[in-house]
Amino acid sequence: MLTISQLAGYAGVTVAAVRHYHKIGLLPEPERDRSGYRSYNAAAVARLIRIRVLASAGVPLAQVEDLLDADPEDFAEEVRELDARLRAEVRRLQDTRKRLARLAAGEHLALPQSVVGYLDRLRELGVEERYIERERDAWIVVAAQFPDEIDAVIANKHEDLDDPDRVRFYSLVSGALDWSADDPRVVELADILDRILTRWFESQDLDDDWFDDQMIALLDATMAESAPAAKRLLTLLEERGWKGWTRVERMPADR
Template identity: 35%
Template sequence: MRSSELAAIAGVSVRALRHYHQLGILPEPPRSANGYRDYNVHHLVRLLRIVRLAGLGFPLHKLPELLDRPDDDPVSQLDQLDAELAARIDRLTAQRALVARLKQERAAPDLPPEFAPYAALFAAGGLPPRFARLDREQLILLAHLVGDEHLPFIARLYGRLAEPGLLAAATEAAARFAELDDDSGDETLREVADDLISVCASVAEESTGAENPVDLGDAAALLADHSDELLNVAQKRVLALVESRLRTA
């Protein structure tokens, strides 16, 4: 029988047959004189066994030992499979809980869930799309660079910004920062820097006395490189001023 016939009888696609050949779990018969591969009933039986085992949940890379050693202890094999399926169910259950949390917070799925409730608040604050994108991408980058150990600490700082008493000030400062351009004078730049420093000072209270402070190290340079591509000259001047004054303080 041809590959299309074999696949149809077994209820799989011809592409699946080729995949099984590549993995070495289904022998590939030689081509006949007319150039087609001629499969026999033995290929069909092995293919049906593959379909059955894969349907139960056995990984394809483990099928050779099951197919070629059918007399091994089946209970042991099934116990191992059951444990793997239980672990998979636990992972899927955790993923579903995370999806439900993101849906409830109306958060983008690419954001770390720790930031979900706060990012939605800032997005609703009316930031220009370019700066909403900057905020979102910086969060994604920062969360990855600080790692799981420091992520809760960073999330607390970000959550401090989202508190009602500070959110309005932070949003207003961000909006004024977003409006800066080449025509912005030195006085305006200083005023915006003052606003940002005031916000940063409020957030800094959360980090005072932290037992495990975050050392950004190389991460700071990567974050700066990222923002550098999205900011104009005036905005970069303000950030340099803020950084200098905070360092001095």
């Protein structure tokens, strides 16, 4: 006959584990002998080893007793059901890991891969991270409003970057957050945008139906407040016949 310490040693568990299994009813608690000690037999060792093996395999303790007492057919069925639950849990954990990886990647949190790729291309052009962060936030709004169209929009944006005026625009605007309103480069930006918008207008590719008026006002206000030179840029564009930023309109020549 074995003491509780010997039992635990043979089964490869701690004495505290044995006492816990007694408490929850997994391991029957023997009567004390005349000296006041509990003694255990080989059957207790075998049962305790089976408990340890099942628990180590991931079986919840609440299910261990059913498996211990099941016949071979029922045991196999219980194991199959447990395996199915574990596989579902593995899939859930894998999905969680993917979401965590996206969180670690930052931009992937709220943006589709197409937009992330476009922002990476801007980085390759040397655009400063501060400006990219602002453009990223704008694309988060666009992607949320038009999830089915965003990939096509970004494909067009990639084509736009084949235009030297677009590349020059980004090389300038990258540092524009620190420009004063009277910086001469603001005029160059206005000239570049005037050429770009003129080509858009002539190709009849201006699309002003993307957002409702409230969203237009929000995005325009965000742009106007983004840098000291932003409002002057909008004024210069109006002088060249263009009104608005998110929804651009061509003003009458005789305004």
